[in-house]
Amino acid sequence: MSKQRIVVVGNGMVGHRFIENLAESSSADNLDIITFSEEPRLAYDRVQLSAYFSGSTAEDLALTDEGYYRDNGVNFVLNDKVVSINKADKVVITASGREEKYDKLVLATGSYPFVPPIPGKDQDHCLVYRTIEDLEAMTASAKVSKVGVVVGGGLLGLEAANALTNLGLETHIVEFAPRLMAVQLDEGGGTLLRRKIEDLGLTVHTEKNTQEIVAGESCRYRMNFADGSFLETDMVLFSAGIRPQDELAREFDLEIGERGGIVINNQCQTSDENIYAIGECALWDGKIFGLVAPGYTMAKVAVSHITGGSNGSTEEFTGADMSTKLKLLGVDVASVGDAHGNTPGAKSYVYNDEVNEVYKRLIVSEDSSRLLGAVLVGDVEAYGNLLQFKLNDMDLPETPEALIAPALGDVPAMGVDALPDSAQICSCYDVSKGAICSAVQNGCTDVGAIKAETSAANGCGGCAAMVKQVVDSELTNLGVEVCNDICEHFAYSRQELADIIRIKGITTFSKLLSEYGSGLGCEICKPTVGSILASYSNEYILKKEHIGLQDTNDVYLGNMQKDGTYSVVPRVPGGEITPEKLIVLGEVAKEYDLYTKVTGGQRIDLFGAQLHELPEIWRKLIDAGFETGHAYGKSLRTVKSCVGSTWCRFGVQDSVSMAIAIEDRYKGLRSPHKTKMAVSGCTRECAEAQSKDVGIIATENGWNLYVCGNGGMRPRHADLFATDLDDETLIKYVDRFFMFYIRTADRLQRTSVWLENLEGGLDYLKEVIIDDKLGICGELESEMTKVVGTYQCEWKTTIENPEKLKRFSHFINADEPDSALAFVEVRGQRRPATEEEKITAIEIVE
Amino acid sequence: MSTAISTEWISVCQDNDLIENTGLCALHDGEQVAIFKISLSENSAYDQDIYAISNYDPIGKANVLSRGLLGNIGDHLVVASPLYKQHFDLITGECLEDSEQNIKTYEVRRFNNEIQLKKTVQ
Structure with a gap:
């Protein structure tokens, strides 16, 4: 066939x-x-x-x-x-x-975009907004324009206005109807949206019918309106609907x-x-x-x-719900169903808070039993619930107004339990409540896992809160007690332990254990607490009261390999290294017969050092000007960089200097998991900054900041967090970002997973870090200042302390190495022998 | 010819070589022994603060147990292997994850500020 x-x-x-x-x-x-x-x-x-x-x-x-x-x-x-x-x-x-x-x-x-038949509409700088090519044309036009007008105050028009504002133009919106978003919003909602947009510095002109576009006096063009008024502009962007x-x-x-x-x-x-x-x-x-x-x-x-469908039954298209929720120019707007109350007999509840600029209207059926529609401006938290009431034609509660009233007491939650399994939770990927529940039954117990399994909340993300409710409710239904206790010794999550340590000013594990825990601790809670103590007190980690908390690698300041030997990674800030230092690395590697490999983070890893060799090796490295690279810690690893504007024909900023500066600032910062950074000198992105926890990419005007990327097992593209930052603001945001991560993440949770599980996601993170929504940015910054100010090279401290050096030998009572170590040569260097190779080697000897 | 089996205690290090809540490794009669010291609180469930087991991790196949983290899992006083984190009981040598991988334990004592291991002499 x-x-x-x-x-x-x-x-x-x-x-x-x-x-x-x-x-x-x-x-x-x-x-x-x-x-x-x-x-x-x-x-x-x-x-x-x-x-x-x-x-x-x-x-x-x-x-x-x-x-x-x-x-x-x-x-x-x-x-x-x-x-x-x-x-x-x-x-x-x-x-x-x-x-x-x-x-x-x-x-x-x-x-295609509808362009009204206005004389003069086909001139240069009269554009539409639909494809990437259109955007390129807008960018080009914006370079020679000061004022821009968007024709059309609908959803797309406001998006376009946002674009013009981002391009730095003085932006006007011209709308034929008496209000903005006339299709989705009622008068109250449209009025508030207009006020909010005007607060942002845009100008809104409603009930304007453009008659012609002619040459202007102060600007390139003049738009003449039917009522005799006019507006001068350099660019006209048509966004008056689609055909x-x-x-x-x-x-x-x-x-x-x-x-x-x-x-x-x-x-x-x-x-x-x-x-x-x-x-x-x-x-x-x-x-x-x-x-x-x-x-x-x-x-x-x-x-x-x-x-032919599945099992012979095919699906049908039977219309679609046109409800929407979006953020326009930073303003939250949502519309559900019959937003205008056009249904015969429809009644409304309206909540209008002019102080906080929130408008909500609920349109219900004549008998108040069904939701017909809703308009939300300024606060759209209720959208998810309202949409489900509408889509599933569910009974409204006795007091429907409670659904939009501000939370002055108990909020009557709809309870996702009431939803049928068929209820669509994620409309971008068409994921039903039933699909999420069965994923939970199959072992997905958090939102991150659900996203990976079902794609829910991977599109616009608007349903994330609802997805979490479904997950929690299903877990409860399954009788799964959601237990965030870190281990049997502490009935607290990592975040709670971090709060306790920070707020109570606790500086030792033993004090924390005696006041908040039980037993002796274990390999879960000890390193976790050790890390939190280091993030806030930043004392030498091999200090008597901390040494017992340090995990495999930290406790000997090296990365333990499979045979019990260690690898040594000195810091090479930004990946920049002098030939002299490179020679020292080579000499040390040669002297101790260390297997040598270049890492992905632009440093050099020396493998196979035995305990007793570590202090000798480090003394030589420190004498040559090296510092510890913290490759053993759950802490900042490297800041990768491209060569940047100093050498590269394309670089627009000095990425190496920036990388060195930030590596210097954040080196030694211990966190819930390791962190990596990179700085690229232009948008070609040779440093692969978008795969890092914090990525910085140079622009003509400064730096774009990306956060929560990851390579490795679960790659994640970093999210653009802020654009065109100056050096000072960049550092400020990164300070806050890291300390907020340290404060709130789970143990061994990389920033990528942390963000995926953060309620409110990227928008919330921006509110916390940029807008200081929680009022904690001052604290976060001073916490970082403390860590930066108390940095020490742990290896330098160690080699200067004879007591500490005693531990660096394989036997306390014999001056000999571990006899079980055996190596074989491969490509001119040595590697650990396998078990089979060890046996063969012994036989040959005998 | 004497067939009696006698024992003697061999000093392997000073008490203050052993830092609380960590371990070290001693060469004892040709074997690698991991010796640990835990901190005893007032109402501790344990009456002894030093323990000795084999230094060899049979799962990771390397001499590393003295470098593991100490703690308790339920009633077991344990060290977690620094390689793959299996738990070994400090008193019995039992591997909590795999009973076929139990390891040897040694008698250990503190004598005149020295840490001593018992040696069996034939």
């Missing part, structure tokens, strides 16, 4: 999702998939488009890469547009003349709606049964869905229909 050929026209978010679903379906092996895109790149995240202006690159926005398509046997053709459909022979032809036969054709052509991209379907006689859109049925088929349409180009029941979630649902339905 020959494979079924599926041709997908358009590789936007929905087209890509369709291919993903298809490639993951059980019929994938019997399909031949090819997709065409008129854009020069594969699908990217248009929802996050504005992030491009806060430092994200096209790669950051990418939803997929060529490797994924190749691995899944999906053919793709970029920069080529399908221009013709021969329905009878089932063939499509592209602009370049390429012909492809199809069994099923899927149109995912999306939409379905139905040109191809129209030309080749598929049924088109009166006002555009390719008509589809519940299976997403067009008027030709072998042609499907999905996403913003499709018209279902007279409606175009301009959000990504309904497009994803259509993609799923079309896949199900084409592949």
